[in-house]
Amino acid sequence: MSKLFAPITLAGLTLPNRIVVAPMCQYSAVNGQAQDWHVQHYGAMAASGPGMIVLEATGVAPEGRISPNCLGLYDDATEAALTGLVRKLKSFGHSAIAVQLAHAGRKGSTAPAWEGGGPTGNWTNVAPSAEPFDAGWPVPQALDEAGLERLRQAFAGAAQRALRVGFDAIEVHSAHGYLLHQFLSPLANKRTDSYGGSLENRMRFPLEVIKAARAAWPQGKPLGIRISATDWLEGGLTLEESEVYAKAFATTGIDYVCVSSGGVVAKAPIPVGPGYQVHLAETIRKASGLPTRAVGLIATPELAEQVVAEGKADMVAIGRGFLDNPRWVWHAAEKLGVDFPVANQYARATARTWPGARMARPQAEAAE
Numbered sequence: 001m002s003k004l005f006a007p008i009t010l011a012g013l014t015l016p017n018r019i020v021v022a023p024m025c026q027y028s029a030v031n032g033q034a035q036d037w038h039v040q041h042y043g044a045m046a047a048s049g050p051g052m053i054v055l056e057a058t059g060v061a062p063e064g065r066i067s068p069n070c071l072g073l074y075d076d077a078t079e080a081a082l083t084g085l086v087r088k089l090k091s092f093g094h095s096a097i098a099v100q101l102a103h104a105g106r107k108g109s110t111a112p113a114w115e116g117g118g119p120t121g122n123w124t125n126v127a128p129s130a131e132p133f134d135a136g137w138p139v140p141q142a143l144d145e146a147g148l149e150r151l152r153q154a155f156a157g158a159a160q161r162a163l164r165v166g167f168d169a170i171e172v173h174s175a176h177g178y179l180l181h182q183f184l185s186p187l188a189n190k191r192t193d194s195y196g197g198s199l200e201n202r203m204r205f206p207l208e209v210i211k212a213a214r215a216a217w218p219q220g221k222p223l224g225i226r227i228s229a230t231d232w233l234e235g236g237l238t239l240e241e242s243e244v245y246a247k248a249f250a251t252t253g254i255d256y257v258c259v260s261s262g263g264v265v266a267k268a269p270i271p272v273g274p275g276y277q278v279h280l281a282e283t284i285r286k287a288s289g290l291p292t293r294a295v296g297l298i299a300t301p302e303l304a305e306q307v308v309a310e311g312k313a314d315m316v317a318i319g320r321g322f323l324d325n326p327r328w329v330w331h332a333a334e335k336l337g338v339d340f341p342v343a344n345q346y347a348r349a350t351a352r353t354w355p356g357a358r359m360a361r362p363q364a365e366a367a368e
Contacts, residue, residue, distance in 0.1 A: 002336045003309040004301070004316070008051070010291060011255045012220035013168055015051030015096055015315075018308050019329055020258075022295055022319035023054040023100040023171070023226075025066060027112035032065065032072025033081035039088055044326035046092040047343050051315070053095050057102035057173055058082075060158040061151070063123045064103035064179070067110045073099065073158045073165070082165045090166070093343070098169035100226065101158045101213065103151060105179030106133045106140040106188070126151075128183045128205075129190040134266040148195070148205060151179070152212045159216035169222040169255075172210055176263035180206040181228050184245065185237040185264045199241050206245075207252055214253035224293075225249065226258040229280040232268040239283060246288035258293040258317060259284045272296075275303055282312040293317050301332035334361075 005017045021042075028037040038055075045053055059065035059072040072078045086097050104110075106127035109120050119137050126147060127140035143151070155172070162170050174180035182188040183205045189196050195205050210225065217223050229242040246257060259281040262270050270276075277296035285292035294313035298304050304316045321328050333340035334351050342350055351357040 002305060002338045004305045004336065005333065005338045005340065008291065008314060010169070010222040010224075013096055013222050016049070016094060017051040017329070018315040019050045019304070019332070020293060020315050020317045021045050021050050021053040021095075021322050022258075022317035023056045023173075024319050024323065025056045025070060025113070027067055027069040027114075029069055029071045032059065032062065032070070032074065032078040034071060034078075034085040035081075038071075038085055042085070042089050043092050045322055046089045046095050046097075047346070048327045048329040049093055049340065049343075050095050050318075050322075050329050052169070053089070053097055054169075054171055054317075055082075055097070055099045057100050057104075057178070058158070060101050060103055060154040063108060063126065064105075064151075064154065066102075066104045066108060066178075067112055068120070068122050069112050073101070073161050074154065079161045079165060086166045096168040097166075098171055098222075098224070099162055099165075099167050100171045100173050101155060101162070102173035103154070103179040105182045106131070106137070107177055109138075127179070128188060128195065131188055131190055133177070142191075148208075152208055155209045156212040156216040159213045163217065163221075169224060170213065170217055171224040171226055171258065172213055173226055174206055175226045175228040175258075175260045177228070177265070178263075180209060181237075181264055184241075185231055187231060187233065187236045187264050199244060203245055203248060207248055210249075210252040210254060219253070222255040223253055224256040224258060225254050226260060227284070228261045228263055229259050229277075229284055230261050231264050232262055232270050233265065236264065236268075239280060242280075242284060243287035246284045246290070249288055249290060254288075254290060256291040256293060256315075257284055257288055258295060259313075260295050274299065275307065278307055278312050281307075285313060291315065295319065301335040304332065305336055331361075 108125045109122045125140040130142045231237045281294035291314040293315040295317035
């Protein structure tokens with residue numbers, strides 16, 4: 001039996017398999033509102049049957065978006081747009097639908113990736129400290145106590161809206177150099193008050209945000225978190241510190257952890273390769289005792305199966321693999337010999353039912 005295709009229960013939610021569509025920015029929203037692009041993008045993946053789909057980083061405040069083209073969940077219009085999107089996605093399959101609640105901090109107000117992703121100056125960014133992300137980037141405004149309280153309430157308010165939208169789970173974004181990661185990393189957090197300096201202080205605001213989101217989100221529904229387990233740089237956040245952070249999750253109501261890395265500065269010596277972050281997930285899994293998700297160049301079904309079967313993580317998140325092939329789940333099932341239900345509308349195009357598929361697969365594999 002495939003471990004990758006075995007169900008898993010997170011809080012009161014059972015996923016049919018361990019395959020998760022990773023959150024990937026689409027830069028296609030208008031005023032924070034989901035558009036037709038999001039329906040076709042996520043709908044294609046929902047039809048293939050992953051256990052969970054996590055919508056891209058969604059700003060809890062207008063100035064919390066990565067770009068003016070990113071999704072938001074901070075007013076009635078953005079809530080209504082996501083309500084319509086989730087309703088449609090749930091008609092396409094049986095995947096759980098989650099949303100990643102985020103605040104970009106000093107990395108906000110940027111251009112779409114295909115326009116270079118640089119700063120646009122559309123609004124003033126906020127951050128733990130008045131430290132720019134990189135040379136040529138604007139200096140953010142350091143958050144005072146009123147600003148911190150405003151953001152705690154923004155995360156709680158977005159969680160309440162997510163419940164009304166109909167999301168099955170929410171995921172707090174504490175990775176990739178965005179606001180909560182900025183508080184955690186000494187490379188971005190230069191504060192001298194109770195929110196800076198020691199690890200205990202640097203963890204304080206992220207943990208307060210998690211607790212605020214948990215208080216607004218039902219206990220029977222999963223609350224996850226994505227973390228960057230290391231900055232990969234001397235003087236930055238270390239894996240050992242992230243173990244301490246992860247141990248604190250047990251007291252905040254976190255139900256699962258997705259483990260990534262890097263992103264707090266523009267350049268870091270990250271050893272990218274197949275499954276290069278799996279060992280980080282394995283370490284955080286042991287430290288936290290929570291279900292953990294691995295992510296990062298887990299491109300093949302064989303590697304995904306190995307990660308789960310060997311107990312290094314409980315789930316895997318696939319990002320660009322799904323952009324390349326929205327039917328990743330079906331093809332993984334074929335590779336692993338799993339009898340997986342294909343949508344009736346496409347059942348005549350599987351390797352079992354269509355000779356063309358059997359002809360095309362070896363060619364595709366040879367091209368890899």
